[in-house]
Structures are given as C-alpha cells and as structure tokens.
Amino acid sequence: MSDVAELSSVDYFAYSVATWSTVTAVGLLGFPRLITTLLLPYEKHSTGELLPKTELNGFERFLTIQSSIALLAAAFLLLQLTGSLSSTPIRQPSPYRLPSVTFATTALVFSSVLAFYADSETIGLVGKVHCIPAAALSVWGISIMIFEIDAATYRRLRPREYLNRFLENDLRMDGRRLDEFRSTSINQENEGSIDTANGSAVVRLGNTTMIAGVKLKTALPDPNREAGYVVPNIDLNPISNSKYKPGPPSEEAQVLSSRINDVLLSSGVLNQKDLTIEQGKAVWVVYIDVVCINFDGNAFDAALIAIVAALRNTRLPVTRYDFDNDRVLANPEESTSVPLTKTIIPTSFGLFDGKLVTDLNDFEQSLAHSRLTVVINEDGTLAHMSSQGRNMADNLDDSLDLTQRAIKIARERYDAIAKLII
Amino acid sequence: MNFDRRRINGPEATHELIYENSSHVKHLNERSTRKNDELRPVFIKPGLISSASGSTYIECGNTKIACAVYGPKQIKNAPYSSTGKLNVEIKHAPFSSSIRRDPVKELEATHLSSQVTQALLPSLRLENYEKMQIDLFVTIIQDDSLDFGLLANITTAAGTALASSGLEMNGLVVGATVAFKEDEMLLDPSPSEVKYAKAVMTVCTLPALTQIAHIWQAGTLDINQYKQALQITESASRNIHTLIAKTLMNETNA
Numbered sequence: 001m002s003d004v005a006e007l008s009s010v011d012y013f014a015y016s017v018a019t020w021s022t023v024t025a026v027g028l029l030g031f032p033r034l035i036t037t038l039l040l041p042y043e044k045h046s047t048g049e050l051l052p053k054t055e056l057n058g059f060e061r062f063l064t065i066q067s068s069i070a071l072l073a074a075a076f077l078l079l080q081l082t083g084s085l086s087s088t089p090i091r092q093p094s095p096y097r098l099p100s101v102t103f104a105t106t107a108l109v110f111s112s113v114l115a116f117y118a119d120s121e122t123i124g125l126v127g128k129v130h131c132i133p134a135a136a137l138s139v140w141g142i143s144i145m146i147f148e149i150d151a152a153t154y155r156r157l158r159p160r161e162y163l164n165r166f167l168e169n170d171l172r173m174d175g176r177r178l179d180e181f182r183s184t185s186i187n188q189e190n191e192g193s194i195d196t197a198n199g200s201a202v203v204r205l206g207n208t209t210m211i212a213g214v215k216l217k218t219a220l221p222d223p224n225r226e227a228g229y230v231v232p233n234i235d236l237n238p239i240s241n242s243k244y245k246p247g248p249p250s251e252e253a254q255v256l257s258s259r260i261n262d263v264l265l266s267s268g269v270l271n272q273k274d275l276t277i278e279q280g281k282a283v284w285v286v287y288i289d290v291v292c293i294n295f296d297g298n299a300f301d302a303a304l305i306a307i308v309a310a311l312r313n314t315r316l317p318v319t320r321y322d323f324d325n326d327r328v329l330a331n332p333e334e335s336t337s338v339p340l341t342k343t344i345i346p347t348s349f350g351l352f353d354g355k356l357v358t359d360l361n362d363f364e365q366s367l368a369h370s371r372l373t374v375v376i377n378e379d380g381t382l383a384h385m386s387s388q389g390r391n392m393a394d395n396l397d398d399s400l401d402l403t404q405r406a407i408k409i410a411r412e413r414y415d416a417i418a419k420l421i422i
Numbered sequence: 423m424n425f426d427r428r429r430i431n432g433p434e435a436t437h438e439l440i441y442e443n444s445s446h447v448k449h450l451n452e453r454s455t456r457k458n459d460e461l462r463p464v465f466i467k468p469g470l471i472s473s474a475s476g477s478t479y480i481e482c483g484n485t486k487i488a489c490a491v492y493g494p495k496q497i498k499n500a501p502y503s504s505t506g507k508l509n510v511e512i513k514h515a516p517f518s519s520s521i522r523r524d525p526v527k528e529l530e531a532t533h534l535s536s537q538v539t540q541a542l543l544p545s546l547r548l549e550n551y552e553k554m555q556i557d558l559f560v561t562i563i564q565d566d567s568l569d570f571g572l573l574a575n576i577t578t579a580a581g582t583a584l585a586s587s588g589l590e591m592n593g594l595v596v597g598a599t600v601a602f603k604e605d606e607m608l609l610d611p612s613p614s615e616v617k618y619a620k621a622v623m624t625v626c627t628l629p630a631l632t633q634i635a636h637i638w639q640a641g642t643l644d645i646n647q648y649k650q651a652l653q654i655t656e657s658a659s660r661n662i663h664t665l666i667a668k669t670l671m672n673e674t675n676a
Contacts, residue, residue: 194517195566216439238557239474239490239559239561246559249428291515294472317439329440
C-alpha cells in the first residue's frame with residue numbers, strides 16, 4: 001500500500017496533546033517564578049495573613065524543573081509512538097497508535113480530575129486553569145477511542161468484522177452489490193498483444209491483470225496416446241503483489257496451475273487428437289503461460305478467461321512432415337485456428353455465512369469461509385464445478401439452493417464474457 | 423532435465439517450429455522509415471500495479487516491460503547496515519522472445535539485474551533508508567531489443583517506477599542504446615541491427631544533472647565515435663526525460 005498515510009484524527013490528537021504539554025513544560029522551565037507569581041501572588045504566612053510571594057524555594061524549583069522535563073519527554077514519546085512524527089522519510093504505520101491514545105487520555109483524565117479537586121486556597125487558580133485544557137483533551141481522546149478508530153486501522157486490526165459490516169448491508173468495500181463483478185476487459189489484438197507469442201490475451205478483472213501467451217512447439221507423440229500436448233502454467237509473479245516472492249512457483253501458483261490444467265483437460269476445450277501433425281511422428285505442444293502482472297484476487301477466473309481468449313486468437317501454421325530429415329516444416333503463409341471445441345467461462349464465488357459473493361478481491365478472498373467455482377459450457381451446461389472450504393450452508397437444501405443460484409449467475413456471466421472474446 | 427514437480431510439464435524433447443522459406447523471418451528494415459537518431463515510439467504509464475508502492479509499464483517499439491517497486495520495508499534478522507539495499511529481480515515471460523524461454527531452465531537474468539542495479543544506484547539516496555530494503559521487480563513481457571536495449575528500457579522504466587513510489591532521489595535515470603554499423607550510428611537498435619553491429623553501447627544518464635550513471639559497451643570503438651555516441655544518447659535521454667517528467671506530473675495532478 002502507499003506509505004505516505006494521510007493525517008488522521010489520531011495524528012491531530014497527538015499533535016495537540018504534545019503542543020499543550022510542551023507549552024506547559026516550556027512555561028515551567030523558563031518562567032517558573034513568573035507563572036507562580038502571576039497565578040499565586042500571595043503566600044499564606046505562618047501568622048495566617050497573606051503576604052506577597054517573593055521567591056520559590058529550592059524544593060519547589062527542583063520539582064518544577066523535573067516535572068517540565070517529564071512533560072517534554074511524554075510529548076516526544078507520544079508523537080513517536082503514534083507515528084505522527086516520523087524518523088524516516090516515509091511514514092511507517094505504527095502499531096502503537098491506539099495504545100498511545102489510550103495512555104495519553106488516561107493520564108489526562110487523572111490530571112484534570114486532580115487539578116479540579118485541588119485545594120484552591122494553596123494553589124489558587126492554577127488548578128482550574130490547568131483543568132480546562134486537560135479535560136478538553138481527554139474528552140477528545142475518549143471520543144477517538146470510541147468513535148474514530150480510522151477505517152484503515154479497523155480493517156487491519158479486525159478484518160473480518162470490518163468486512164461483515166459491509167456484507168450485512170449486502171454491499172462490498174468497493175461499493176459493489178454482492179453479485180456484481182468488477183469491470184472486465186479482454187484485450188486480444190490491439191494494445192498489449194504480444195507478437196512473439198503465437199496467440200495472446202490480456203485480461204483485467206478490476207485490478208487483477210493477467211497476460212496469457214501461447215507458444216507452439218512440436219514433439220514426438222506419446223506412443224500410448226496419439227494426441228498433442230497442452231501445457232498450462234500460471235506464474236504468480238512477485239511483481240503482482242508483495243505476498244509473492246521470487247523463486248520457484250509458490251504453493252498457491254502450483255495449485256492454480258493444476259486446477260486450470262484439470263479444467264482444460266476434463267472439459268475437452270482443446271481437441272488434443274486434432275493436434276497431431278503426423279501419425280506416430282509429430283504432434284503439437286501448446287504451451288500456455290499466464291503471467292500475473294497485478295494481483296487483486298480471483299486469479300482463477302482471470303487466468304482461465306485469459307487462456308480461452310489467447311487460444312481463440314492463436315494461429316496454427318499449416319505444416320507438412322519432412323520424412324527425409326524427420327522434421328516438421330511450417331508454411332509461413334497459411335494457418336488455421338486452434339482446434340477449440342467450445343468456449344468455457346469460469347465464475348468463482350466466495351461464501352460468507354451463507355451469502356454468495358462474486359468476483360472476490362484479494363482482501364475478501366483471504367476471509368471467505370469457502371469458495372465455489374463454476375465453469376460453464378457454450379450450451380449452458382456445467383463443464384466443471386468445485387468447492388473448497390467449510391460446508392457451504394447449514395443443511396443440504398440450502399447448499400443446493402446456493403449452488404443453483406451460483407449456476408444461474410455463472411450462466412449470465414458466460415453471456416457477458418463471451419461477447420468480449422473475439 | 424526438463425522436469426519440475428512444481429510445474430505442469432510438457433514432453434521431454436520439443437522442437438521449435440522451422441519455417442519452410444526462411445524469407446518469413448521478416449527483417450523489417452525500420453531504418454527506411456525512421457532516422458538513424460530516431461527512437462521508436464515510447465509509451466510510459468506509471469501506477470499500473472495497485473499493491474505496489476510504485477510501478478510502470480513501458481512500451482518501446484515492440485518491447486513491453488512491466489516494473490514494480492515494493493518497499494522500502496525493514497530488513498528483518500539482518501545485521502545493521504547504514505544504507506538501504508536495492509534488490510532488483512528481472513524475469514522474462516516464457517513467451518517474451520521468438521524462442522520459448524523455458525521457466526525450468528531459465529535462470530533469472532542476473533547479469534542484467536546487476537547492470538540495472540548499477541545504473542540506478544547513483545539516482546537513489548540509499549543512505550536515507552538505513553536498515554531498509556527496496557524491491558524492484560521487472561517482468562519482460564515482450565523483448566524486441568535484446569540485452570543492450572533491455573538495459574536501457576528497464577532502467578528507464580525502473581527509474582520512473584522508483585520516482586512514482588515517492589522515494590527520495592537525486593534525479594531520474596534514463597537509458598539509451600546506440601549500435602555502430604560501419605560509420606553509421608543507430609539509436610535504439612532493433613535486434614537485427616544489434617546482431618550485425620560491430621559495437622553496441624548503452625548509456626544510462628541523469629539528464630537533470632547532466633551526469634552519466636552507467637555505461638555498458640561491447641565491441642571495438644573509435645574514441646571519437648565514443649564521444650559522438652555519448653552526445654546522441656544524451657539528447658535522446660533528454661527527450662525521454664521530458665516525456666517521463668510530464669507523465670509523472672500528470673499522474674500526480676490527476
């Protein structure tokens with residue numbers, strides 16, 4: 001996230017308290033006599049009469065200096081701990097924001113109450129004058145503690161409650177309804193298409209951006225199975241989100257690749273038998289690599305849509321087998337389309353306490369109780385369905401009901417997406 | 423060894439496509455349409471990656487590069503260091519070049535990473551980020567300039583991404599490449615031009631400070647040509663610098 005946070009009420013509170021205690025401390029330190037003589041011009045003499053005050057005694061002076069130093073230290077600590085005064089050029093979110101506010105408020109409450117009930121005969125107006133700003137600041141602090149935990153802090157501390165507040169009102173954090181999708185765009189030909197690939201597509205689901213590229217190679221067929229190879233791999237690149245690290249594919253990426261592979265193979269989108277170039281000699285190897293450029297949840301949908309779109313605009317060169325040299329020769333001028341039998345479109349859902357929510361972003365996805373994925377064929381039938389996580393609903397009937405609603409939404413989604421794919 | 427349990431694997435041995443007439447490999451003589459000291463069209467878009475501190479997508483001709491900056495964040499369990507650390511990771515997408523780059527065999531482009539790091543270091547004020555690490559991730563989506571051109575493009579993209587992340591910097595670094603073909607000097611050469619050149623040179627500069635940050639050169643060069651090349655790259659870098667500055671200004675105002 002962006003590091004330069006906006007100033008919130010916690011910061012203003014910290015600034016105010018620090019300013020107040022600094023002013024008090026500087027006053028005490030610089031003009032201890034001035035303050036005391038202004039506010040308390042007379043002192044009670046042993047005879048009982050009030051006489052003009054002349055000088056602070058040594059003990060009073062010592063106490064004044066000590067307490068003003070303590071006040072300065074407290075002001076500095078408060079600014080540091082709330083992160084309002086940053087020691088580094090970029091403000092780091094401080095984990096001590098709310099504890100600091102609580103601590104400062106408690107101190108202020110004690111201070112103002114003690115000042116209010118202090119004996120006015122001995123200290124004169126000092127008590128009342130001190131009490132008013134301290135009381136005002138403590139009321140502010142309490143109100144921050146009760147009402148104004150800023151949204152970002154609340155989201156970080158209690159993510160589930162934060163999300164539930166939206167879901168209770170059938171709304172999402174980004175203003176969507178529960179069954180609404182993020183804006184989806186598919187780019188197959190113009191901007192962003194990759195010339196070095198045999199086919200490519202860029203898919204954007206809200207912030208999630210995936211680029212699929214198809215590369216064709218040839219290989220000897222498996223003697224037991226006369227069919228071409230389809231090799232899909234999804235790379236959750238460290239560029240796309242801070243949670244992905246460089247190196248070999250993470251567990252999440254491995255699971256995603258193998259799920260996509262399962263769907264592609266089991267649904268028979270690509271007719272692998274038709275990927276034969278010469279019986280027993282050569283077949284096509286269709287490498288489909290998906291690179292995630294920006295990750296914000298729902299990787300499965302974005303990746304599969306990108307793959308389908310990339311396969312749609314992949315051209316297979318017309319080939320002939322050169323028996324003399326045992327190699328495949330491709331004709332640069334002529335090409336056919338990839339033997340796609342149909343189009344499949346996935347729709348993934350998250351379930352929150354029995355509520356069906358579509359197209360989860362990263363934050364929602366990390367909190368979903370369970371997930372459900374439906375892949376729809378051209379004719380509206382199911383190509384694939386899977387669910388993960390805790391039971392979808394309390395009883396079987398509710399589960400069935402949810403599933404039916406999911407399939408209905410997925411069918412509508414199919415129509416919307418199929419229009420975008422050339 | 424072509425098998426990796428963590429990936430979906432294809433067959434053991436595969437072959438690249440062989441085209442019947444080699445004339446298919448179109449050597450687009452771009453120079454017929456652009457001058458020797460003319461850059462290919464450059465498109466820069468900062469702020470594409472939502473979770474990064476700063477990011478850029480750059481298109482330079484057909485070269486497409488995405489670049490993201492994460493951090494600065496604290497390095498944990500590391501000995502104290504008085505300066506920050508810049509960590510550059512460059513990766514080619516498997517479909518980025520005409521021959522598929524197998525991710526199993528493909529090691530990270532370490533040489534390119536170290537070149538880019540060298541080029542960027544003069545622009546950063548790492549002494550202000552003690553104990554912190556800045557991660558710079560680069561993905562090459564399509565490569566149409568080979569290593570020398572890539573160094574220039576990645577440096578430009580990375581400089582823009584670092585600037586858009588709000589880090590303290592001395593200036594923007596911009597890279598430019600020249601290929602020497604007999605007496606001609608070709609700015610921003612295409613792969614075929616690099617292939618047949620007698621020398622190639624990439625110069626990364628800080629145009630705002632008129633300073634050179636990094637030079638990478640291969641092949642033999644006349645000293646006079648060297649000076650000329652510096653002038654050509656300098657004026658090209660200046661143009662790109664203006665473009666980036668404008669783009670970044672628009673981005674912050676928007």
